[in-house]
Amino acid sequence: MTKKPFTRVSMHTALSVSVLLASGAFAATANAEKFGFGTTPTAEEIAAINIDVMPDGRGYPSGSGTVAQGKEIYTQQCASCHGDDMQSVKGTGADALIGGRGSIGTEKTKKTVESYWPYASTLFDYIKRAMPFTAPGSLTNDEIYAVSAYILHKGNIIDADATMNAETMSKVEMPNKDGFIPDPRPDVFNYR
Amino acid sequence: MTKVDDTGPSYPDLSGFDLPADKLAQIKAMQEAEKRSLMARKAELEECECREGMFPNPIASRRSLFAGAAAAVAAGALPVIARADAPPGAIEFDVPDDSTKVQGRLTNDDGGYGSRSQFEDEVRWRFPTATKESSWTMTPLAAGMGIITPSGLHFERHHGGIPTINPANHTLTVHGMCKTPKKYTMADLKRFPSESRVHFIECSGNGLTEFLKPNLKTVQGTHGLTSTSEWTGVPLSTILAEVGVEPGAAWILAEGADAAVMTRSVPIDKAWSDAMLVYGQNGEAIRPEQGYPLRLLLPGFEGNTHIKWLRRLEISDKPFMTREETSKYTDVVKDGKARQFTFMMEAKSVVTFPSGEMKLPGPGFYEITGIAWSGRGRIKDVEVTTDGGKTWHYASMQGPILPIAHTRFRFPWMWDGNPALIASRCIDETGYMQPTIAQINEVRGVNGSAKYGSIYHLNGIMAWAVAADGTVTNAAHQV
Numbered sequence: 001m002t003k004k005p006f007t008r009v010s011m012h013t014a015l016s017v018s019v020l021l022a023s024g025a026f027a028a029t030a031n032a033e034k035f036g037f038g039t040t041p042t043a044e045e046i047a048a049i050n051i052d053v054m055p056d057g058r059g060y061p062s063g064s065g066t067v068a069q070g071k072e073i074y075t076q077q078c079a080s081c082h083g084d085d086m087q088s089v090k091g092t093g094a095d096a097l098i099g100g101r102g103s104i105g106t107e108k109t110k111k112t113v114e115s116y117w118p119y120a121s122t123l124f125d126y127i128k129r130a131m132p133f134t135a136p137g138s139l140t141n142d143e144i145y146a147v148s149a150y151i152l153h154k155g156n157i158i159d160a161d162a163t164m165n166a167e168t169m170s171k172v173e174m175p176n177k178d179g180f181i182p183d184p185r186p187d188v189f190n191y192r
Numbered sequence: 193m194t195k196v197d198d199t200g201p202s203y204p205d206l207s208g209f210d211l212p213a214d215k216l217a218q219i220k221a222m223q224e225a226e227k228r229s230l231m232a233r234k235a236e237l238e239e240c241e242c243r244e245g246m247f248p249n250p251i252a253s254r255r256s257l258f259a260g261a262a263a264a265v266a267a268g269a270l271p272v273i274a275r276a277d278a279p280p281g282a283i284e285f286d287v288p289d290d291s292t293k294v295q296g297r298l299t300n301d302d303g304g305y306g307s308r309s310q311f312e313d314e315v316r317w318r319f320p321t322a323t324k325e326s327s328w329t330m331t332p333l334a335a336g337m338g339i340i341t342p343s344g345l346h347f348e349r350h351h352g353g354i355p356t357i358n359p360a361n362h363t364l365t366v367h368g369m370c371k372t373p374k375k376y377t378m379a380d381l382k383r384f385p386s387e388s389r390v391h392f393i394e395c396s397g398n399g400l401t402e403f404l405k406p407n408l409k410t411v412q413g414t415h416g417l418t419s420t421s422e423w424t425g426v427p428l429s430t431i432l433a434e435v436g437v438e439p440g441a442a443w444i445l446a447e448g449a450d451a452a453v454m455t456r457s458v459p460i461d462k463a464w465s466d467a468m469l470v471y472g473q474n475g476e477a478i479r480p481e482q483g484y485p486l487r488l489l490l491p492g493f494e495g496n497t498h499i500k501w502l503r504r505l506e507i508s509d510k511p512f513m514t515r516e517e518t519s520k521y522t523d524v525v526k527d528g529k530a531r532q533f534t535f536m537m538e539a540k541s542v543v544t545f546p547s548g549e550m551k552l553p554g555p556g557f558y559e560i561t562g563i564a565w566s567g568r569g570r571i572k573d574v575e576v577t578t579d580g581g582k583t584w585h586y587a588s589m590q591g592p593i594l595p596i597a598h599t600r601f602r603f604p605w606m607w608d609g610n611p612a613l614i615a616s617r618c619i620d621e622t623g624y625m626q627p628t629i630a631q632i633n634e635v636r637g638v639n640g641s642a643k644y645g646s647i648y649h650l651n652g653i654m655a656w657a658v659a660a661d662g663t664v665t666n667a668a669h670q671v
Contacts, residue, residue: 034434037383041375046367049504052445052455055513093322095519105528111519116530119513126515129453130352133323136451180522180532185649187635188627192619 051128055119057170064165065146067153073143074150077132086154094133098155101175114155118180120172123148145169203227204405218647222401225320226413230549279313281344316345317412325353325451328395330416333544338590339390339563339598341419343474348481349395349417351516352451355501359485362449364469368507371436378485381469384426388472389491390597392565394418394537396494396521399650403633406666411547414654414666418540418565420598421482423489424472428463437507445512446488449503456497457511457533458490466491469502491596492567493535494649496521523646525636539566539626540651541574541601541618552662555609560587563598566620570594573619574601580613580655581671587616595621607658615655615671628653629669 053059075084081094088096100110113123127144130136139147149164158164158172203223278284283302288294316329328349331341341347348354359378367373398417401407408414437460444463448454458467468489471478478484483500490497496516511517511533522530541564546552560578564571570593575584587601601616617626629652636646657667 035384035430036434037380038374038376038434041365041367041373045375046365046373049365049447050367050506051453052447052506052512052514054508054510056510091322093326104530105524105526109524113519116519118518122513122515122518125455125512126519129455130451130515133325133352136352136453179528179530180518181525181529183531183534183536185531185534185536186538186624188631190625190627190631191623192625 051125053121053125053128055121055170057121057166060121060124060166060170061141062166063141063145064163065142065144065149066163067146067149067158067160069142070146070148070150070153073139073147077135077139078147081133086151097151101156104176104179112155113151114157114175116176116179118174118177120148120152120157120169120174123151124169204407219401219407221320222408222413225317226408226410228320229317230409278310279308280315282308282310282312284310314345316347316416326351328397328417330412331419332412333416333418333542333563334411334547334550336544336563339420339594339600340474341421341598343421343476343479343482346393346419346421346473346479346482347395347417349397349495350450350452350481351454354481355450356480357449357485357501362485362501362503364486364502364505366431366435366505366507368444368505369438369441369509370432370507371438372434374431374435376431378471381426381471381486384430386424386472387427387468388422388424389468390420390422390594391489391491392418392420392537392596392598393489393495393498394540394565394567396496396534396537396648399652399654400647402629402652402654402666402668403647403650406668406670409548409666411542411544411654414548414668415542417495418563418598420565421473422475423468423470423478425468425470425486425489428467428469428488429465431469431505432463432507435507440509441507443508443511445504445506445508445514446497446499446502447504447506448483448499449501454496454499454501454516455512455514456499456516457514458488458497459533459535460507462490462493462535490535492537492569494521494537497535521648523636523648525646534649537565537567538649538651539568539571539618539620539624540564541571541616541626542654543576543614543616543656546614546658546664547656548664548666550664552607552658552664554662555607558605558607560603560605560614562601562616564589564601564616564618564626565596565598566618566622566624567596568624569596569621571599571618572621572623574599574616575618576601576603576614576616577671578605578612578614581615584617609660611660612658613655613667613670614658615653615667617653626651626653628671 081089081092082097083089086097088094096112098112098114100112100115103110103115124144145164149162152158153160314332314335316331318327318329321327329347331345331347362378364376395417399414402414442460444458444460446456446458470487470489471485473479473482478487486502488499488502517533522532523534524530541562543560543562545561560576564574574587574589576587577584587603590600593599619625632652653671655667655671657665
């Protein structure tokens with residue numbers, strides 16, 4: 001069993017490897033610094049699952065979509081849960097997507113894409129991975145750009161004639177972009 | 193059948209609190225869920241003699257009655273009892289009048305995998321979210337013993353249901369800022385040197401109903417989003433060394449293979465220190481609802497970051513700002529700003545016996561017991577009060593006391609029959625002492641109240657009131 005030489009080594013791997021090397025257990029291994037298990041994924045294999053998009057624009061795929069196109073997609077594929085007015089349909093568990101701007105921290109606090117989300121990239125990223133809830137991962141990149149554009153427009157963040165693509169979407173500034181601060185905990189100083 | 197009072201337990205009126213609608217709805221839904229489970233239990237209690245007992249076990253008496261009646265009817269023939277009648281995780285068997293006079297069940301007749309007793313009925317209960325895919329269940333802590341949570345009772349939180357994944361087809365891809373990207377099968381991962389460690393996982397939403405006033409009735413409702421298991425897998429540092437992390441790398445995106453394709457950004461320091469890729473839980477393969485076949489374990493960090501069904505790790509220089517670390521799991525504090533990233537689950541403890549909805553049969557000796565835990569390391573001390581915080585006494589702690597794990601504490605108590613207010617507080621190895629809920633609201637809340645802001649990361653002291661008749665109720669905020 002290949003597992004045998006490892007079983008006696010219990011803790012931190014960096015240390016374990018050097019111990020093994022010193023004891024000669026790895027003498028026969030081609031690349032003595034590494035265990036070398038696993039395979040090298042192809043660029044295509046990585047691309048197929050590397051779907052995330054970052055605030056600085058890294059990760060946006062090619063493609064584009066307009067507010068008008070987005071309206072159609074939204075009406076057909078999102079409104080049943082999030083509502084025609086984007087205020088969510090009761091009993092679906094879907095969040096309201098717009099409204100509440102300036103309300104965060106007040107007695108009318110309402111967290112939505114418009115009022116709370118600091119980055120537009122999160123919208124593209126999240127729709128791509130998880131929406132529509134009943135058919136996640138089913139939208140094309142063009143459709144995701146379009147429906148994102150429609151939500152951002154209804155949230156009064158971009159104009160009605162806007163087109164979203166990798167370039168324009170990474171430039172969108174969200175109303176609550178400065179709404180986040182680092183976690184200062186421990187915030188209660190009860191030390192003994 | 194006795195008629196059950198269908199109004200059920202009453203809950204505090206929240207109208208005076210002027211809560212935002214979504215928050216109000218959330219708390220009300222939670223009350224509703226607990227109420228339903230309590231009423232189901234009460235319906236059974238009505239039919240048994242056990243309601244004065246401190247550990248009411250309606251199943252035990254119902255089942256022996258049932259078996260007796262069935263036997264009488266069948267008169268000689270073995271009654272065939274539907275297996276579906278057994279509680280989840282159990283199988284219904286005939287109960288003989290005298291187990292010494294008949295042979296028992298056949299060895300290995302369970303197919304080689306055992307089940308729990310048909311008389312044990314503790315289950316997780318589900319928060320009644322609108323969808324059952326994005327929902328959570330809570331661990332029945334009151335029935336817990338020691339420090340390990342049975343795998344089948346470990347709390348759950350899913351955003352896109354529980355995927356069914358064939359481990360033979362599951363892979364983990366590690367890429368981004370590294371010299372040699374890698375794709376690992378489960379077989380590959382199991383060849384690496386492994387480790388087993390006991391750690392709790394706690395959802396940062398644990399206790400969200402209790403920020404303002406005592407709300408849910410049971411410790412399952414107030415604290416059931418924490419569980420402890422022994423986890424087995426590969427230290428993430430091993431994998432990072434394999435792929436050769438490039439200079440400037442600071443964050444890793446962890447991504448699951450569920451319908452939510454759940455993602456969180458993990459600071460690389462955490463990844464190098466004690467993070468693990470786990471495939472084992474309590475001595476067997478990790479349960480599907482806990483991430484089968486592979487889960488990221490970040491000891492002490494909020495539960496959502498422990499990505500289940502892990503399929504991808506991307507090494508980067510910046511955090512990815514996913515929905516779950518912006519829209520959710522962030523706490524709005526005093527000035528309307530939200531904290532990000534609130535990873536650490538700070539020191540916390542709770543008394544699990546006696547706790548809400550129990551009834552002490554009368555004055556005399558009781559062993560107060562509960563659990564304490566801290567994301568920052570070991571628990572150093574646990575203190576218990578029975579007089580509402582006027583005096584605190586050291587509890588004894590069950591060893592070994594493990595870092596970032598539930599620690600069982602116990603305290604012997606002679607109850608004199610007068611009303612008592614019981615609570616625990618813990619101090620972890622950094623010297624941090626569990627604060628009161630009021631202290632937390634004071635530093636985080638808007639105008640001294642959490643109502644507009646924080647609903648996550650509540651680690652304040654929990655109290656239980658024991659009335660003269662022995663009834664135990666939620667007394668959060670009273671200590």
